[in-house]
Amino acid sequence: MTMRHPPLSDAALGIWPAYRRDVYGILVVFAASIAGYFMFPDSLALLTRIVSIALLVLSLDLVVGFCGVATLGHAALYGIGAYAAGIVCLRAGITDPFLLVTIGAGAGAGAGLVMGAVLLRTHGLPQLVLSIAFVQLVQEGANKASAYTGGSDGLAGMMPAPIFGMFAFDLWGRSAYLFAIFLLVVVLAILAVVARSPFAMLCRGAKEDPVRVEALGVSIRPVLLRMYAISGAIAGVGGALGMLATQVVGLDGVSFELSANSLVMLALGGVGSLYGALGGTVAFMMVEHMVAAINPFHWMTVIGGLMIGVVLVAPRGLAGGLDDLQRRMFGRNSETRR
Amino acid sequence: MSAIFDVAGVTKSFGGLTVNRDVSMRFAAGDRVALIGPNGAGKTTFVNLVTGQLVPDAGRIVLAGDDITRLDTVARVTRGLVRTFQVTRLFADMTPADHVVMTILRRMGNATRILARFGGDSAANDEAYEILDALGLGDAMRRKVGEIAYGQQRLVELAIALAHRPKVLLLDEPAAGVASSDVPRIERALERLPPTLAVLMIDHDMDLVMRFAKRVAVLVAGELVFDGAPADVARDAKVREAYLGSYGHASRDA
Numbered sequence: 001m002t003m004r005h006p007p008l009s010d011a012a013l014g015i016w017p018a019y020r021r022d023v024y025g026i027l028v029v030f031a032a033s034i035a036g037y038f039m040f041p042d043s044l045a046l047l048t049r050i051v052s053i054a055l056l057v058l059s060l061d062l063v064v065g066f067c068g069v070a071t072l073g074h075a076a077l078y079g080i081g082a083y084a085a086g087i088v089c090l091r092a093g094i095t096d097p098f099l100l101v102t103i104g105a106g107a108g109a110g111a112g113l114v115m116g117a118v119l120l121r122t123h124g125l126p127q128l129v130l131s132i133a134f135v136q137l138v139q140e141g142a143n144k145a146s147a148y149t150g151g152s153d154g155l156a157g158m159m160p161a162p163i164f165g166m167f168a169f170d171l172w173g174r175s176a177y178l179f180a181i182f183l184l185v186v187v188l189a190i191l192a193v194v195a196r197s198p199f200a201m202l203c204r205g206a207k208e209d210p211v212r213v214e215a216l217g218v219s220i221r222p223v224l225l226r227m228y229a230i231s232g233a234i235a236g237v238g239g240a241l242g243m244l245a246t247q248v249v250g251l252d253g254v255s256f257e258l259s260a261n262s263l264v265m266l267a268l269g270g271v272g273s274l275y276g277a278l279g280g281t282v283a284f285m286m287v288e289h290m291v292a293a294i295n296p297f298h299w300m301t302v303i304g305g306l307m308i309g310v311v312l313v314a315p316r317g318l319a320g321g322l323d324d325l326q327r328r329m330f331g332r333n334s335e336t337r338r
Numbered sequence: 339m340s341a342i343f344d345v346a347g348v349t350k351s352f353g354g355l356t357v358n359r360d361v362s363m364r365f366a367a368g369d370r371v372a373l374i375g376p377n378g379a380g381k382t383t384f385v386n387l388v389t390g391q392l393v394p395d396a397g398r399i400v401l402a403g404d405d406i407t408r409l410d411t412v413a414r415v416t417r418g419l420v421r422t423f424q425v426t427r428l429f430a431d432m433t434p435a436d437h438v439v440m441t442i443l444r445r446m447g448n449a450t451r452i453l454a455r456f457g458g459d460s461a462a463n464d465e466a467y468e469i470l471d472a473l474g475l476g477d478a479m480r481r482k483v484g485e486i487a488y489g490q491q492r493l494v495e496l497a498i499a500l501a502h503r504p505k506v507l508l509l510d511e512p513a514a515g516v517a518s519s520d521v522p523r524i525e526r527a528l529e530r531l532p533p534t535l536a537v538l539m540i541d542h543d544m545d546l547v548m549r550f551a552k553r554v555a556v557l558v559a560g561e562l563v564f565d566g567a568p569a570d571v572a573r574d575a576k577v578r579e580a581y582l583g584s585y586g587h588a589s590r591d592a
């Protein structure tokens with residue numbers, strides 16, 4: 001390497017400076033998840049569900065935050081991953097958890113390509129409407145194809161094999177939660193690489209100004225479609241994890257409601273920031289859990305109030321708010337990169 | 339001299355308004371052509387038509403012997419037909435270095451890689467640094483574009499264009515919106531453009547045009563009324579009648 005000039009960015013300095021913050025971030029997430037294991041041994045099912053939904057919200061962030069797609073139908077990809085893993089487990093006798101997650105990822109990626117091909121034809125309001133139509137169609141399809149999906153009763157009776165043949169998905173949900181942490185860490189590591197790639201820079205560019213990206217000599221559609229496939233794969237992993245942990249797949253997994261909630265979680269945490277997506281999911285689901293226990297009818301009111309508060313105080317979400325707070329307390333940070 | 343870029347009979351109407359009528363221009367390697375004309379004459383539209391942002395109603399566009407009339411913008415850019423924008427179009431959250439590196443990666447065919455680190459290609463970094471440094475953006479290249487002066491943003495537009503290593507470069511008012519104290523920097527950058535590059539520059543500043551151009555073309559109400567030596571443009575009766583007669587009143591912007 002012949003550098004006769006100061007480095008243009010942290011990434012120019014080498015692998016460690018480029019990914020240092022990601023490594024720290026993943027370590028913090030890992031430590032917090034493990035702490036959850038010991039602090040809330042009776043709530044591992046809830047924690048596993050949070051991770052499963054967090055994967056959906058992370059995946060949503062890839063298309064909303066990085067590519068500027070407007071979608072209220074993203075749970076379609078999550079649900080398709082869950083159904084694919086569930087159906088294969090039940091019908092084809094494939095029970096290895098890693099294989100089932102891979103199948104969920106593949107189904108999600110395929111569905112992501114289809115959904116992307118549909119949604120990327122338009123943008124703005126028509127795109128939003130198409131996304132809702134898409135998830136409704138998938139849900140109706142799942143409802144009608146009851147021979148495979150169990151219709152409105154859902155799928156049940158899946159018997160995934162123990163992880164490595166040793167750790168069964170037991171009643172206490174310990175294996176499931178540790179498996180969830182493993183998947184989360186792997187997904188975060190993959191996303192750290194993706195998010196710092198030339199490809200992700202192009203997606204960000206396409207979000208801001210598609211005409212400029214084409215004038216740079218890059219076709220936008222194939223780039224965004226690829227991001228949609230990656231996003232679908234991660235949503236599919238989330239869905240497959242949900243199937244493994246609960247051994248149930250229902251129509252609520254492919255619902256408009258879950259799609260809308262995941263968008264609320266993303267907005268709450270901060271669009272475009274992977275750790276914001278995680279934080280938003282945890283905050284939303286914790287509040288949901290606690291308030292629902294106290295008053296099952298009004299938890300949505302509390303979420304609504306929380307959303308309004310976040311929008312007023314920190315319009316860029318929890319992650320953006322923390323960013324601003326840090327800047328206010330420690331002055332402008334000298335780095336120019338995200 | 340054989341033409342590197344040949345635009346023949348390009349026509350475009352918006353509704354009833356014909357914005358480009360049968361416009362033809364030829365460029366040889368190394369050409370320095372200025373395109374002038376009052377506001378709304380159709381100069382930007384001409385650039386949009388030949389670069390593929392707009393589809394012409396009629397006409398033929400040939401680049402380096404290939405008919406590119408039906409190719410999209412991306413295909414034209416990759417063949418070496420590059421433009422800058424009259425109103426800067428940059429990504430506010432990215433640095434000038436990011437923009438130029440991205441362009442160089444595109445040229446190398448690496449812009450869409452997923453399993454690579456953006457900014458980790460030292461050859462691309464070195465080249466980006468050289469381009470930006472030569473344009474006097476040494477101090478600004480690591481700051482977000484949204485935080486640097488507009489004059490510097492105009493230079494970033496030029497830096498991107500150079501990073502493409504184009505065959506034909508179309509500059510849409512490169513000095514528009516730049517403080518007059520910064521215009522010399524743009525002009526110096528224009529002087530240093532590769533000698534074999536064919537350049538079309540749109541501008542209103544007649545001093546800048548006269549210093550830069552070896553040839554001047556005049557577009558009035560969508561029609562090319564003059565295409566010849568700078569010394570003759572002021573003497574041309576059609577130009578005087580249609581354009582220069584009112585030049586003193588024409589505003590500088592848009």
Ligand SMILES: Nc1ncnc2c1ncn2[C@@H]1O[C@H](COP(=O)(O)OP(=O)(O)O)[C@@H](O)[C@H]1O
Binds near residue numbers: 378379380381382592
């Ligand atoms: N996309 C468009 N749709 C309709 N009219 C347009 C469009 N683009 C430009 N025009 C019109 O075409 C004319 C020429 O515009 P333009 O090419 O921008 O002129 P110039 O760059 O010479 O100032 C103007 O009257 C403008 O309003």
Ligand SMILES: [Mg+2]
Binds near residue numbers: 381382383424592
């Ligand atoms: Mg113009």
